Ligand SMILES: Nc1ncnc2c1ncn2[C@@H]1O[C@H](COP(=O)(O)OP(=O)(O)O)[C@@H](O)[C@H]1O
């Protein structure tokens with residue numbers, strides 16, 4: 048005789064938009080969503096319900112970008128199910144339900160391992176971080192069963208399969224449903240804290256925030272600096288001005304030692320890149336840096352190198368240890384500087400690496416790095432130099448910006464006909480703005496930058512060398528008349 052046990056199941060509460068995004072009759076569900084909007088949790092519930100309707104021996108798959116993330120989802124489901132109703136297997140990351148259906152938690156890292164089985168329903172979590180091959184593999188496992196799938200994730204640029212598939216779903220392709228959950232939905236539902244989102248908005252580069260919390264893909268393919276902003280910071284060549292500070296990224300296994308120096312105006316004025324044995328590297332760094340303040344990568348083997356640099360009076364060398372968190376802060380500082388055009392660099396390797404640079408978002412924060420096979424030593428050196436510049440000259444960026452603004456204002460204020468004529472006519476305008484605070488900041492900016500009034504061209508705002516035209520108060524480049 049067979050005993051049949053009936054189990055009462057009540058679906059955990061899901062907020063309306065979360066429920067509607069995930070629970071529907073279409074076979075393919077594409078959900079682009081804010082981080083922490085409840086997409087993982089909602090889909091865990093969905094997959095469980097699919098499996099509860101399954102037969103003995105049928106398979107249900109949860110696919111995450113890494114084993115670790117698959118394991119987190121496994122624990123979340125396991126933690127919600129009473130032990131007498133399921134059999135979890137820690138080693139294989141499976142949960143067998145009372146009806147004999149099995150939920151598998153898998154990593155998409157090796158797509159080859161995803162072929163072969165008949166799967167009755169699947170979830171692909173963090174789809175924008177999963178290779179397209181993994182999606183192809185999962186789809187073949189669903190073919191024989193005609194099983195449904197939910198594909199969920201943050202948006203990440205526009206050049207990935209998740210983005211492309213979401214656009215097809217959004218266009219209303221038969222069998223597909225598209226949904227978007229943004230931070231505001233989760234806040235309204237009480238699942239996400241508004242203050243946390245506000246903190247994120249302040250701390251993250253804008254493009255990053257838009258992707259993570261508003262589900263708006265950037266045009267930059269996940270570049271945290273912004274391609275347009277990078278282009279704005281490019282100057283002609285390395286400026287010949289003296290270094291105000293250095294940043295050094297030291298070669299680890301196969302990459303390069305890179306040194307970047309910035310001048311007082313945040314322009315790259317020296318650039319060094321080599322591969323050499325440590326002793327030569329130490330001597331090279333010391334020779335290039337001289338006694339300018341320098342921030343040096345002290346991660347791993349960098350630590351003894353920094354100690355060696357500091358020995359014998361190298362008090363200008365400071366070590367910087369890269370951790371996920373410290374690198375995040377360092378890169379966010381650089382991103383803000385680039386977006387404000389406070390830092391400038393020449394065409395070439397620095398620009399190329401900045402353009403290739405990517406961010407990835409995980410539970411622990413934003414991870415900034417070069418894509419596989421590319422380098423980021425120039426980006427790191429530049430970011431270290433910028434950090435040092437901000438320390439050596441706090442507010443230098445702001446003052447530089449003020450300088451630009453004021454130079455722009457002066458340019459506008461220069462009346463036409465030419466000032467010496469207007470001077471004769473008694474109409475010469477005061478070159479500094481009237482506000483006392485602004486005047487002070489302006490004067491301070493010029494003092495810090497080592498400028499005196501005669502040395503700024505009132506027409507183009509650039510610095511003027513020995514040959515200049517002046518009326519005693521204002522000066523011009525001869526060619527700017
Ligand atoms: N419907 C819900 N009710 C209560 N808490 C929820 C709900 N949906 C999500 N959460 C909680 O919100 C947090 C983020 O959910 P998660 O599914 O991990 O988000 P995402 O995968 O979108 O980043 C988790 O702590 C989760 O338990």
Ligand SMILES: [Mg+2]
Pocket residue numbers: 086087088172
């Ligand atoms: Mg998630």
